[in-house]
Amino acid sequence: MNRRVLLLIVSALGALLLSNWLSRQAEDERERREQVHRQVPDYFLSDFTATTMGPTGQPEYRLSAVRMDHFPDTDTAELVQPRVVLYGEGEANWHARSDRGQVGPGSEVVYLSGNVEIHQPGGDGGPPRMLLTDHLRMYPQRDYAETDAAVTITGPQTQINGVGMRAYFAQQRLELLSEVTGTHGPRR
Amino acid sequence: LSSDREQPIHIRAASVEINEKTGVSVYTGDVNVTQGSMELTAEELIVHYRNGEVSRMESKGQPATFRQQPDGALHEVRGEALRIEYDADAEKAYLVGQGHLWRGNDEFLGERIVFDTLENTVHATSGDDDRVHAVIQPRKDTENDSP
Numbered sequence: 383m384n385r386r387v388l389l390l391i392v393s394a395l396g397a398l399l400l401s402n403w404l405s406r407q408a409e410d411e412r413e414r415r416e417q418v419h420r421q422v423p424d425y426f427l428s429d430f431t432a433t434t435m436g437p438t439g440q441p442e443y444r445l446s447a448v449r450m451d452h453f454p455d456t457d458t459a460e461l462v463q464p465r466v467v468l469y470g471e472g473e474a475n476w477h478a479r480s481d482r483g484q485v486g487p488g489s490e491v492v493y494l495s496g497n498v499e500i501h502q503p504g505g506d507g508g509p510p511r512m513l514l515t516d517h518l519r520m521y522p523q524r525d526y527a528e529t530d531a532a533v534t535i536t537g538p539q540t541q542i543n544g545v546g547m548r549a550y551f552a553q554q555r556l557e558l559l560s561e562v563t564g565t566h567g568p569r570r
Numbered sequence: 571l572s573s574d575r576e577q578p579i580h581i582r583a584a585s586v587e588i589n590e591k592t593g594v595s596v597y598t599g600d601v602n603v604t605q606g607s608m609e610l611t612a613e614e615l616i617v618h619y620r621n622g623e624v625s626r627m628e629s630k631g632q633p634a635t636f637r638q639q640p641d642g643a644l645h646e647v648r649g650e651a652l653r654i655e656y657d658a659d660a661e662k663a664y665l666v667g668q669g670h671l672w673r674g675n676d677e678f679l680g681e682r683i684v685f686d687t688l689e690n691t692v693h694a695t696s697g698d699d700d701r702v703h704a705v706i707q708p709r710k711d712t713e714n715d716s717p
Contacts, residue, residue, distance in 0.1 A: 473590075502590075509590075535588070537622065538622045539622055540622070542595075553589075554589065554590035554591040555588070555589050555590070555591075556588040557585065557587045557588075558586045558588075559585050560584060560585060561584075562583045562585055562586045562597065563581065564580070564581040564583075564595075565578050565579070565580050565581075566578060566579040566617070566624045567577070567579050567623065567624060568576050568577055568578045
């Protein structure tokens with residue numbers, strides 16, 4: 383195979399490798415730009431309060447936080463020190479707070495994490511209640527929350543621990559799913 | 571013991587459902603309850619609250635079991651039944667359904683047995699077509715359990 387043909391093959395291979403390298407560079411650059419784009423919020427709010435009204439014009443729940451950053455591509459938002467109030471119908475409201483939070487797409491779910499506390503002051507509906515856990519998925523429009531983490535429920539003269547919880551706030555019903563230990567009293 | 575009522579109630583179970591509206595909690599799965607010398611075991615335990623305090627507990631099991639040490643008595647009282655209700659206010663245990671109670675060497679069987687934990691007395695009643703069975707051992711001078 384004479385020298386000219388050999389030269390032709392080598393240069394064709396070189397061109398192929400070069401174009402492959404160039405297209406990979408372009409791909410990496412596009413991904414890098416997209417990655418940067420994804421980390422940039424399109425808007426942020428600080429010290430805000432947002433109240434969602436129900437069909438009858440009554441407030442259903444209220445979300446407030448020290449700061450919220452909204453990310454357009456996933457339609458999610460990061461929250462600093464979120465506070466959620468679920469308005470009760472006839473019974474006391476439930477108040478939730480945590481160190482951090484995230485609002486899912488369409489604001490259907492609010493993830494709370496870090497020192498999560500949910501508190502219901504006492505009233506004619508019953509004794510005050512406090513729920514403590516590490517993280518929680520809250521569905522405000524359904525007055526419902528759940529977690530797979532350890533939970534402590536306290537009230538006057540009562541402490542109940544368990545792992546995993548489902549909370550049906552509108553029905554004032556709490557379920558602890560495993561490893562339950564409870565202490566009541568002593569009587570006053 | 572009469573001091574049992576001043577002790578906290580400790581409950582262990584697989585799961586619990588707490589209903590604030592009705593003031594009732596239902597513990598299920600391998601339930602164990604202790605309060606001082608009193609102990610209950612069952613598959614399901616329904617705890618009724620009044621003013622934030624436990625007023626009554628209903629346990630169900632195959633069977634549910636109960637035991638407690640009466641004041642000044644030599645022997646512990648043990649019982650079992652399909653359902654055992656413990657009334658913390660009245661300090662009485664109601665054994666309902668195939669009730670069986672042992673107090674030292676004495677033995678009582680009946681459809682419904684009421685044990686007064688304060689008075690250390692037993693009251694047994696039968697079902698429609700059954701009778702109460704009681705085996706009361708002769709007293710030795712030292713024992714002071716009275717039926």
